[in-house]
Amino acid sequence: MAKFLVRRLLQMIPLLLGISIIVFFLTAMMPGDAVDAKVNPNMTQEQILHLKEMYGLTDPIPVRYVKWLVNAVQLDFGDSLTYLKPVTSVINDYMWNSFILSLIAFILQLVIAIPIGIVSATRQYSAVDTAGTVFALLGISLPSFFLGLLFQKIFAIDLQWLPLSGMSTAGANYTGFAHYWDVFLHLLMPILVLSLVSAGAMMRYVRTAMLEVIHQDYIRTARAKGLSEKVVIYKHALRNAMIPVITYIGFSLPTLFSGAMITEKVFGFPGIGKVAYDAIIKRDYPLYIGFTMFVAVLTLLGNLLADILYAAADPRIKME
């Protein structure tokens, strides 16, 4: 196990290097830099050049990359140009909001997708299955920004049931329960959007996993020896069908910290996704590079966690 972990973590290094090179060189290709962005019209050309030298912006790109890399290995991604503090602390400040939002949405997604997926598979080609398939494809096909806008128009503007955007009512200064209720109302629409948009894919996933298991011989054996359909499905089939689902959950857990850029942007939700979007609009490259690397690390960790859970859930798989 320890050997497996070490090897997998080592394998992540060349991938992260590759990604960082791509991201760094792309941002370096952008015309204009941090200093150009906030040049004061009163500054002389020499002052500007001096500033650029101070920030190391006059060096050739590969040199800048190596410098960045040396710092990045020590978890120093430089300072954000808009927040004027270390990139890591900006990410730390906002990722928790995203995590809360994504976690609730993820749980809701599972609650919607798993039961429908199971029923869809056990009654393949029935009306329930067709309805499930249509619902799943609706979810997969809905652009999250459009669903978000529809919700805003219906629930916030027309019906006025829910607040339009943000995470809490500005200037209200609620305390205690009132505060939590206020946050809950703000979270409701983004949560619904996120979970509805992703429940479809999950549902298909559960359905496929379940179908594969149901067609196996041991299920026929279970039926042949006269077990009730309930026991066959929910005791014998479900356990094996849940293995890929558990793997999927393992893969998703780390990425819950990476934020949902589009949904957060549409709802003005102060999460890491919106911060990253603003960073690219304001050309805050240190923050954006830091964010992209953060997401890449989370994705790779997700893959690793998925493999570990896969081995843990399925004794036939050995970690090698």
Add this chain to the structure above:
Amino acid sequence: MNNEKQPKLATGAAGAEMPGRADRGRKKRKEKKTVVESPWAVAFKRLRKNKLAMIGLIALVVITIVCVFGPLFSPYGLNENNLTDRYLSPFSTGRSGNFYLLGTDSTGRDVFTRLLYGGQISLLVGLVAVIIQLFIGIILGGLAGYYGGWVDSIIMRIVDIFLAIPTFPILILLSALMSDMGIPAEYRIYVVMFIIGILSWAQLTRFIRGEILSLREQEFMMATEALGIRDRSRIFRHLIPNVIPQIIVNATLGIGSAILFESTLSFLGLGVTPPMATWGTMVQAVNDSFDFANRPWLWLPAGLMIFITVLAINLLGDGLRDAFDPKMKK
């Protein structure tokens, strides 16, 4: 549940046996006929039986035809403004006496006409992005799977990097780069197609490589070796055609996701930009909070079109997957 199922199974089995015996002769003749059917014909038959997939296919064909040929019949141009007819609601006739099916926008442009032009671009972006993806995926996947060894190692390491890359952040970064380099609006769509294609080939490459890896061990490949056929035609004429069904499924679903990417980017103002119209840029009308709340015809139809088109593509892709899957035989 159990009680319900038991008798059903029994009658099902009996029902299947009885007619089988009664008209065995006719069935035999039928079976002989089906033997000569190609896998393609079988798949197509199965697809035709799938109602959802057919709805998707028909919707897609209708949308494509209307978007491509519709503008020819429209009395308005893409950027033709009629300043006397600004902000008209759907089904209204302007002061100039013109009729507008879906109303007009801030400069009196016909929303319906723009919707059709926007559809052309959205569909084109999806199609070209997928062609790029297929081009890279088939070549690299074929090479990696066929040659193995160091060729495979190098290609698959690149694939690993592209699979681990956070797609959306990089997509946004590339689009911002495009804006900063001052690429004019009419060329931006080509860049967007290219970017989406470049970022989404890895999955397909890995899939094709895996399939080729197992296919090349089969006997027909030994035959090609014995015949002394060149590597290039062994890969692209003997191996790849075996994977085409799955490639078609992937490509169909890929068009859907490319359209989603494009519309999201354009909605964020990072993809195709005005005065070019795509469905994504039309939804941008919501950035004006008054238009968002009071003039839904400016953004709602475009958003719905993205949704319906992608849904149609997904229905078709899902049906194709089922139709090509040999395990799906009932």
